[in-house]
Amino acid sequence: MDLSIVKPDRTIDVKGMCCPMPLLKTKKAVESIASGQILEVLGTDPGSKNDLPNWCARSGHEFLGNKEDAGVFWFYIKKG
Numbered sequence: 001m002d003l004s005i006v007k008p009d010r011t012i013d014v015k016g017m018c019c020p021m022p023l024l025k026t027k028k029a030v031e032s033i034a035s036g037q038i039l040e041v042l043g044t045d046p047g048s049k050n051d052l053p054n055w056c057a058r059s060g061h062e063f064l065g066n067k068e069d070a071g072v073f074w075f076y077i078k079k080g
Contacts, residue, residue: 003065006076008040009033015044015072022048023055026077030061033079038064041075048073 012029014022022043029039041052049066052075056063064076 001065003067003074003076006038006040006064008076009037011040011042013042014048015042017043018045019047019051023051026052026075027055030077030079035079037079039077039079041073041077043073043075044071046073048075052077 010029010033012025014025017025022041022045026039026041029041033039041048053063056077060080062078062080064078066073066075068074
């Protein structure tokens with residue numbers, strides 16, 4: 001998926017937080033958006049590259065992808 005065209009409905013910033021906080025904050029943020037909406041998560045914890053896609057697969061949400069620049073990760077999740 002071309003992430004440059006993704007327009008998130010909500011963005012959260014979890015930069016500087018370590019596991020498990022990025023995942024916990026993401027779960028809470030996903031609960032606050034409607035089905036079909038997109039959450040953008042900004043983070044710096046490399047573990048999130050595995051944690052977020054795995055959580056999406058288990059919880060019925062669609063992991064749209066991620067990008068990285070200068071140690072910052074952008075993750076995109078579509079609520080199921």
